[in-house]
Amino acid sequence: MLTLVRRLAFLLLFTFIAAACGDDTTTATPAAEEAMEEDAMEDDAMEDSAMADGGSVLDHVTEAGVVRVGVRNDNPPMSFIDEDGEWVGFDLQLAEALAAEMGVELELVPVDGTTRISFLESGQVDMSVASMNHTRSRDEAIDFSITYFWDNQSFLVRTGTYENIDELFGQRVAANAGSSVIDSWNSYVADAGGDPSEIVEFDDKLAAMQALRDGAVEGYSEDNITLLALAEGDPALTLLPGGHNPVQFGVGVPENDSEWRDAVNLALQEVWKDGSYAELYDRWFVGPDKIIDLPLGGEMEIWG
16 A cells, blocks of 8 residues: 555656646656556565465465365375375374364375475465474474474495494485485584485485485485385395484474464374374384384373
């Protein structure tokens, strides 16, 4: 509104000056037209900003009755496409449980290691349940829920080649593009005074696995749970003990929206309290249908 007033004032002033100079035309000079165009662009930007700030995501989700959740489909056993072509996994079922707890329909949106954050920033999803480790660097772009999953990050290697992760200092290793593994491993090596590794980034986990099997890289670092699932039944591959980066998965949410973040946190806590979380965890990591054996590594924060 203020910009519009400025434009009108500018036009009236120009008309007054033109009349005083005996000029009966009201055609603006190129400079005047440029100034008015800049004001128009500023006005449009202000309108876009106002739309972007139109309340909490919670308001929009409640009004629409739908929550858009970014979930990966390439990260077994957290979320992946099974042999029958079905989208399954712990993260996917947790997303379903959160939507049910909130009383809204679930709209699944496929994301990967980079779009799970960028889709939140652009407003294409309302939350990301996408095996995302809560790190300080990521927290500069988005916000996170309380921790809902606990793990570590180590290396998968060819059996018999290495015994501990420190032996990979200075070696050529693989990591997923956008993974927290990259910064973590570089920091771990630097803190230990080791030689930096050459890190080859892959968009496709299966391509990274093939590079490891072929000897193109000496190790492949990712969340242990993912590495165990990818190497299941293959005696030629071994997961090294320990790790270089404790993992604490959180649900990603848009930055600076505490009302929505609280709603997600409360839904997570209710899913934990009513036993739904335990059922999901047992199915994928403990019970007879588990893909890998991974005892629960922590407890969810519960508010009184």
